[in-house]
Amino acid sequence: MSPLADDLARLVGADWVEAPVADRGWLQDGTESAAVVGAAEAVVRPGTAEEVRDVVRWAGAHRVPLVPRGGGTGYAAGAVPVLGSVVVSLDRLRSVRERRPERWSIAVEAGVTTAEVRRLAREDALWFPPDPGAGEQSQIGGNVATNAGGPHCFKYGVTGRWVMALEAVLGTGELVRTGAGLPKDVSTLDLRSLLVGSEGALGIVTAVWLRLIPEPEARLPVLAVFGSARDGADAVSLAMASGVVPSALEFLDRGAIEAARATYPGVLPADAEFAVLAEADGTLTGATAERDLIADMLRPTASDLIAPGPDEAAPIWAWRDGVSLGVLARHGGKLSEDIAVPVDRLAEAVLAVRALGDEIGLETTSWGHAGDGNLHASFMFDRSDPRQLERATAAAPRLFALARSLGGSITGEHGVGRFKAEAAAEQDPALLAVQARLKAVLDPHGIMNPGAKVPPG
Ligand SMILES: Cc1cc2nc3c(=O)[nH]c(=O)nc-3n(C[C@H](O)[C@H](O)[C@H](O)COP(=O)(O)OP(=O)(O)OC[C@H]3O[C@@H](n4cnc5c(N)ncnc54)[C@H](O)[C@@H]3O)c2cc1C
Numbered sequence: 374m375s376p377l378a379d380d381l382a383r384l385v386g387a388d389w390v391e392a393p394v395a396d397r398g399w400l401q402d403g404t405e406s407a408a409v410v411g412a413a414e415a416v417v418r419p420g421t422a423e424e425v426r427d428v429v430r431w432a433g434a435h436r437v438p439l440v441p442r443g444g445g446t447g448y449a450a451g452a453v454p455v456l457g458s459v460v461v462s463l464d465r466l467r468s469v470r471e472r473r474p475e476r477w478s479i480a481v482e483a484g485v486t487t488a489e490v491r492r493l494a495r496e497d498a499l500w501f502p503p504d505p506g507a508g509e510q511s512q513i514g515g516n517v518a519t520n521a522g523g524p525h526c527f528k529y530g531v532t533g534r535w536v537m538a539l540e541a542v543l544g545t546g547e548l549v550r551t552g553a554g555l556p557k558d559v560s561t562l563d564l565r566s567l568l569v570g571s572e573g574a575l576g577i578v579t580a581v582w583l584r585l586i587p588e589p590e591a592r593l594p595v596l597a598v599f600g601s602a603r604d605g606a607d608a609v610s611l612a613m614a615s616g617v618v619p620s621a622l623e624f625l626d627r628g629a630i631e632a633a634r635a636t637y638p639g640v641l642p643a644d645a646e647f648a649v650l651a652e653a654d655g656t657l658t659g660a661t662a663e664r665d666l667i668a669d670m671l672r673p674t675a676s677d678l679i680a681p682g683p684d685e686a687a688p689i690w691a692w693r694d695g696v697s698l699g700v701l702a703r704h705g706g707k708l709s710e711d712i713a714v715p716v717d718r719l720a721e722a723v724l725a726v727r728a729l730g731d732e733i734g735l736e737t738t739s740w741g742h743a744g745d746g747n748l749h750a751s752f753m754f755d756r757s758d759p760r761q762l763e764r765a766t767a768a769a770p771r772l773f774a775l776a777r778s779l780g781g782s783i784t785g786e787h788g789v790g791r792f793k794a795e796a797a798a799e800q801d802p803a804l805l806a807v808q809a810r811l812k813a814v815l816d817p818h819g820i821m822n823p824g825a826k827v828p829p830g
Contacts, residue, residue, distance in 0.1 A: 375414070378415050380431060385418065385428065386420075389420065390415055397410070398445070400412065400413060400453065402447045402450060403448045404449070406706045407762065407766070408706075408756075409453055409792070411440075412455070415460070417460070418462045419465065420465045420466070422540060422542065422548055428461060429576075433817075433820055438455055438820050438822075439458060441461050442460050442461060442462045442463065443512035443514050447519060449792045450790045451572045451789070451790030452790075466514070469481050469482075471582075474497035474585075477499060478537065480580060480581065481493075482580045483512060483581065491504070498588065499586065499587060502586070503516065503521060503522070513581055514578040514581070517568070518572050518573055518578060518788075519786070522747065524650075526742070526745070527621055527744040532569070533569035537555060538550060538553065539564075539582070541579060543575065544575060544818065567815075574812060574821050590655065590660075591655065591656065591660040592653075593653050593663075594651065594652045594681055595671060597648065597668075597675040598678070599645070599648070601647065602720050604675075605674075606624075606723065608671045608675065611671070612667050617666050617667060619744065623740070625740040627645065628739075632738065633700075638685065638689060651667050704753045706753065706756040707752065707754070710773070710783075710784075711741070711749055711750075712747075712781060712782065712784070713781045714748070714779040715781065718780065719743060722746075722775065726739050733767075734764065735752045735768075737751060746781065752765035752768065783796045788826065790826070791825055809828075812827045
C-alpha cells in the first residue's frame, strides 16, 4: 500500500480503504453517460462520524483534497473525484439515530438511502415528502448536500425544508451539530441552511434530523395530453390558478413521452406533443374535489385527459421516476441540464431547447417539474459517436444562457458540481467573493471538494 493508504488504514481499518482504486464505479456518477470520469488516489469508507472527522483532520494536515460521495447518482459530476483526491464514501454510515413518530421526526446517518428514509417513515404512518428520482440509490446525505427536489416538492418543498438539524464534519475538522433537531430553533446562526445544498464543498454531512408529516389518505393523479407545448404550458398556468395547490405538477414534452411510452402503466394517447401530470392529495373527499378542479382547468385545451384512481397513483409515479432512464435508453447517451425558469416562461424554454437541438443536429427533450419551472433539458446522442457528445457538451452553455435570458437559473436541483462550475463563475462578483470567504472559513485548507459548487472568489 502507498503511504497515503497506510495513513487512511490506520484511521478506519485496512478493510475500508481501496488504493489503488480498482472499481471504476467510484470515479463516475450519474453523468456517466456523458463520459465524465475522474481520478482518485484512494477510496475511504469510514464507519462512524468520528472516523469521518479523523479523515478530514488528516486530509487538512496533508492538504489532500476530499470528495464526499453518497449514492453517486448526482447529475452535476460533484462526486466525480479530482486528480490527487481521496473519495470519502458515506455508505457505511447507515444507523437510525432516533426514531420519534410521536414528534413526527427521525434522525438517520448520511448513508441511509432516500427510499429507506421514506420506508421507515411509512412504517410509522408518516411521510417524508422529498422524492428525487433515484431514491433506491441516492443517500439522504447526498440529498441534503444537493438540496434535492422531486415531483412532490412543488407542494411540499425541497429536501432542506425537511431538515431540522445536521451533524457534519466541517473542512476545519470540527464535528458539529447545528441545533436541537426541533421544528423551531433559532438559537444560532443558520449553519444548517448553509450546509444544505453545499455539495460537499464546506464539509461532510454525517447525520440528519428530519421532519416528517402524516401521509395523505389519498393521491389522485390527472394526466392531460396536449397538441402543442404552448397549450400544455398555458394549462400549467391555469392549473396554478385553480385555487388549489397540486401535490405535483409535472410535464413531459414529445421526446420524453416517446421515450417513456412503452413503460406507461396504461395507454398513452398517440401524437402527444406535451403531457401534464398533476396530482391532488389529502383525504379522499378533499383530494377528489381538488383533482376535479385541476382537471377542469386542464381539460379545455387538452386533446385527452385521464384521471386514474387512487390505486394507480403508485404505478404512475414509478413510471415517472423511470422517464430519465427511458430518455437515456433512446440513443445510449444523454446530457441533461436541470435549468429553471419562471413558470410562465416554460413554453418558451421548451421550444428554445428543441430549436437548439435542431440547430446542432441532436434529438432533444425536456421534462420535469412544471410547477417549479424546472426542466431537464436534454440532448440525446449515440454514445459510439464522440462527435455527438462533443456537440452536446459544446451546446450546454447555451442552455445556461437561455435560462438566464428568461430570468432563470443554471440549476434548479442537480447543483453546480464540476459540470456547471464555469457557468456558476459568471455571477455577481460581489456574491462570488462572499461565497469564497465563507468557504475559506469553513474549509481553510481548501480540501473540501475543490472545484465543485463554489467558484474561486
Ligand atoms: C434517475 C435519476 C433521477 C433523478 N431525479 C432527481 C430528482 O427528481 N430531483 C433531484 O433533485 N435530483 C434527481 N437526481 C439527481 C440525484 O439523484 C440527486 O442529486 C441526489 O440528491 C444525489 O444524491 P447522492 O447520494 O447520489 O449524491 P452523490 O451523487 O454521491 O453526490 C452529489 C453531491 O453531494 C456531495 N455529497 C454526497 N454525500 C454527501 C455528504 N454526506 N456530505 C457532504 N456532501 C455530500 C457530493 O460530493 C456531490 O457533490 C436524479 C438522478 C437520477 C440518476
